[in-house]
Amino acid sequence: xxxxxxxxxxxxxxxxxxxxxxxxxxxxxxxxxxxxxxxxxxxxxxxxxxxxxxxxxxxxxxxxxxxxxxxxxxxxxxxxxxxxxxxxxxxxxxxxxxxxxxxxxxxxxxxx
Amino acid sequence: xxxxxxxxxxxxxxxxxxxxxxxxxxxxxxxxxxxxxxxxxxxxxxxxxxxxxxxxxxxxxxxxxxxxxxxxxxxxxxxxxxxxxxxxxxxxxxxxxxxxxxxxxxxxxxxxxx
Numbered sequence: 001x002x003x004x005x006x007x008x009x010x011x012x013x014x015x016x017x018x019x020x021x022x023x024x025x026x027x028x029x030x031x032x033x034x035x036x037x038x039x040x041x042x043x044x045x046x047x048x049x050x051x052x053x054x055x056x057x058x059x060x061x062x063x064x065x066x067x068x069x070x071x072x073x074x075x076x077x078x079x080x081x082x083x084x085x086x087x088x089x090x091x092x093x094x095x096x097x098x099x100x101x102x103x104x105x106x107x108x109x110x111x112x
Numbered sequence: 113x114x115x116x117x118x119x120x121x122x123x124x125x126x127x128x129x130x131x132x133x134x135x136x137x138x139x140x141x142x143x144x145x146x147x148x149x150x151x152x153x154x155x156x157x158x159x160x161x162x163x164x165x166x167x168x169x170x171x172x173x174x175x176x177x178x179x180x181x182x183x184x185x186x187x188x189x190x191x192x193x194x195x196x197x198x199x200x201x202x203x204x205x206x207x208x209x210x211x212x213x214x215x216x217x218x219x220x221x222x223x224x225x226x
Contacts, residue, residue: 032213043202043217089155098143098162100215104154
């Protein structure tokens with residue numbers, strides 16, 4: 001089955017710096033890769049996603065890149081702000097079967 | 113539009129007791145999921161239902177059972193609760209792949225087994 005590994009487990013950056021979180025997946029049939037943000041005590045919410053027919057996607061300060069050959073994808077946050085502090089999860093899903101598997105999460109702390 | 117609704121929000125059980133966590137979605141989604149969240153372990157998939165009438169095991173199914181009652185509802189049952197099942201449980205739902213794939217989460221159930 002699918003296995004998703006996420007690194008680092010914790011990340012501290014200074015306000016205004018960039019943050020990068022990386023994930024690898026094991027199932028070559030996975031073709032949908034979302035990223036979720038979870039604030040303390042709240043439910044996870046989608047912030048950006050990418051399908052396997054696309055190599056990169058941007059939404060304002062957030063971008064995701066995908067390398068299908070190496071089976072890894074990354075989340076990039078530029079110009080970090082204190083409100084970016086949260087836990088971030090990557091995930092992978094096959095088109096058929098709809099099984100959605102998450103990584104272990106990254107605690108991002110943005111210091112002001 | 114409520115999205116995904118879980119009940120209860122909090123529960124304390126004694127070891128050996130049973131309970132059912134309820135989940136309902138009003139977005140006409142085909143797929144539904146149950147996850148547990150433990151510190152440092154992320155969101156681990158317990159069971160999922162790709163469509164009405166089907167259920168499949170996830171990464172950590174032992175000690176749990178599920179029922180996809182209809183398209184809206186997907187329940188999770190603990191037959192004999194154990195302290196190791198103390199966790200926060202999230203239900204989620206998503207549409208079919210071709211229709212949009214975002215998974216929406218419920219607000220979570222904090223379960224403590226003593």
